[in-house]
Amino acid sequence: MIQIVIGIIFVLAGLLNAYPAIGMLGAKQLNSLYGLDFTEANLLTLMQHRAVMLGLIGLFLIVAAFRRELQPAGFTLGFASMLSFVVFARVQGDPSPWISRVATADIAGSALLAVALVLYWLRA
Template sequence: MLDHVISAILVIVGVINFVPVAGVLSSAALAKAYGIDPPTGDVLVLLRHRAVLFGIVGGFIITSAFLTYLQGAAVVMAYVSMLSYVQLAWNAGNELLSIKKIDVVAILLLSIVPVLWMMTEIRA
């Protein structure tokens, strides 16, 4: 049962990380997601590349929900990605507040996983 809860959490966190991949195809999607004017030039390239990287991170987290031997690496990757963004965004001020909130929720969800791992070990 706990394994299913862990998998569900990882899928949710993975989807949260994967969603920005839509920005690869559309500057309008990037503008909507970040609440900015449609990016152009170098900023567009950087934001599209960021979207690709989020796709990789999100895809890996989702994959780890089904391949348990990847879960440790996926949890560390997710923590580093989301915590670093929240810290950087926090230092920058209140811009992108909604994205910070989503990442904080995902971090809190992800924080349940190590507790569930320990509970699984105790039961074994």
């Protein structure tokens, strides 16, 4: 039962991380995610690459839901991905409502992963 709960949490965290992958489709999708203008080509390239990387992290977390041996790496990637964004958003001082929304989602995702980590340790 514990492994099922851990798996569900990994899938949820994976979907949360993978959702921004829609940004790889272009500036319009990135604007819908972050509320910013991505008409400058270099910024668009960087953000599309970020979208791909988040999609890969999300995919890894979903796979880790079904592969116990990948879960330690999944915890590391998930926490690093989500908490680094939260830290960067807070360090900047006054994030926009869009960025605050992303940070809040990442805090929720990190809290879920923390529950899974506790369950993982208890199961061992």
